[in-house]
Amino acid sequence: MTQELRRTLGTFDAVVIGLGAMIGAGIFVALAPAADAAGAWLLVGLGIAAVVAYCNAMSSARLAAMYPKSGGTYVYGRERLGDFWGYLAGWGFVVGKAASCAAMALTVGTYVWPEQAHAVAVAAVVALTAVNYRGVQKSAWLTRAIVSVVLAVLAAVVVACLGSGAADLGRLGLDGGPETTAVSAGGVLQAAGLLFFAFAGYARIATLGEEVRDPANAIPRAIPLALGIALAVYAVVAVAVLSVFGAEDLAGAAAPLADAVRASGASWLAPVVRVGAAVAALGSLLALILGVSRTTLAMARDRHLPVGLAAVHPRFQVPHRAELVVGIVVAVLAALVDVRAAIGFSSFGVLVYYAIANASAWTLGSGARRVVPAVGLAGCLVLACSLPFGSVAAGAAVLALGMAVYGVRRGVAGW
Template structure:
């Protein structure tokens, strides 16, 4: 680091890191991915959740081991570069930035849909602008706000679970796993639900901003993932017991529909507020993570070098944050929320495939390689089990990134000869 680029400030402890991870996960999964996953899997939704959790656990363990060795901003972009070579690091970074930018847009639109359905795009853009400003002021402010958001969301979800399960409409027969729509549907649901688990990546991408990263990151990642899994399972069981898989699959606002069906219409406005707050928390952490990966790629000149500057006072990558905020605002004004989920899942699964391949190189012992192998194969299977449009568009965007990398190398080689 130089005097003009002082680096990022290490202010986050284990609790802060866990909260940032939870802020990313609970908003995305519960309020955005349950309905399309139920539509894909039927009553196999719970099986899909279990498969997604296994793949996410493998990814989390691989990420935690790598983050302890390479505590720098960028996450798998850094791990792939260090363990597999420059190209694989670049591919991971490209997948993450593109996929998670789509996630940002999806979360912003979720806020707009719940706050003011008639002006969802305008509200989404306003949310992006406001949270970009919060992140600009420093990561500790972001962690504090995320802590408040997570507390509110968990309270709302607890009310939904208790309300549904104690109502006279709850029926355990609606949880029949044997009525699933086949292996393909379960895998597609798992791929969509993986979108909900990917928030722990925020912890790894904040490697330069946590205290004692070798200890903090390996503890925070599995802890955040475990808490999120318990929350997801509880909410999925409660909502399925009231709506059934068909009702859940057709719902546009599944948790609101569930409490209404359970005979608690007074709780619907609370759920709507909780959904908006959850999506805000997810959006806050997503912008934080994408900007840090942008910073790391800009440092290596895979993205414009001007984005690598760290603010001398706030010690945040302010140009990267502003650039990410601007792109997300444009997308939030134009895209569709459901299409963004599948596209984001494809990009993030590609990102974690590189993470698992990187972790595979850490130890030659066969037992130590079980987790990264399962994670790598799981990412590949889930990515290509997603809806066809998501696979085609996601693969196309990755190809664009590869071509950009090749052109850049060719230009560099030509300049070197000159």
């Protein structure tokens, strides 16, 4: 008999968990490479990323309300498109988000103790895996505290930048000057793909579908609400930082938000921003481990992964074996990989995951009801192919490996 998870989360908790995954380290690190790719068109790239994310959110909300089970698009793809597509979505999510977990952990290490970044990253993974092991409700409370701290830090950055004499809205490039014509469409799309990395957290709400009370109503409300709040925060922060730096200087910033407050004359705030970045990365890592373990649980239930990973702890009502295995894998990655490589690889896997989500949602209706998933599907594929070549090549290779594993599994009775 399949064990069920306990439904303890309300709409507010679901929104907070989504925000914890979105308003995390991405906003502290993604602006610089996005500015490098898009220049003064950075805000256009942000807008494109938001449109694709909105389509994905709407598709995910419809599907999550219909299939309120742990696993997210792994479940939706299997139910709407067939076993293979559900498996491919789950594979892309697990491997892509494992890399994203490593990137978040390394962000913590970089901000807390740069000389020992890998050691701190591994310690962060171990600590948060232990928190998740004790139950999702405790994770939701911790995420709520983290989101509050990060929003307060980002608000301080915005006030410091826009309230300083260094702020100049002319640096946004809205006047159509020559700096806005020197960027290719490919650069803007690449920026959108990089910024999409920071939006992808709303999937965490869908993957927790089995632990949300009244999922048919709560999930469709929570996903767009979390996305809308994140978009508003990102847009205001981007405008504030650009007004102080301009796109060219922002592209070369090692720590964009900390450098921005120093440039605005508020050097005293820089250490606070560093702490905020570390806390944000911890929040993202907490939610990411939560989501990956739930997809692992769903895949194990269907024997796409070893069935032992489907066990649910009798006391804490969490997929404890899946959480432990995910924690071990992420800890190993955090000890070995490079942050930039992990982010690029993760973005590719997540965009493939959402492409399958949109294709699944496309089957739910006809006519106008198919416009949003069609736009989302096309947007995911375009952004995935616009990422740096190394990320695309590595992501395609890992997807091919997953297909090979699927083919072998089909020829073997069980594991």
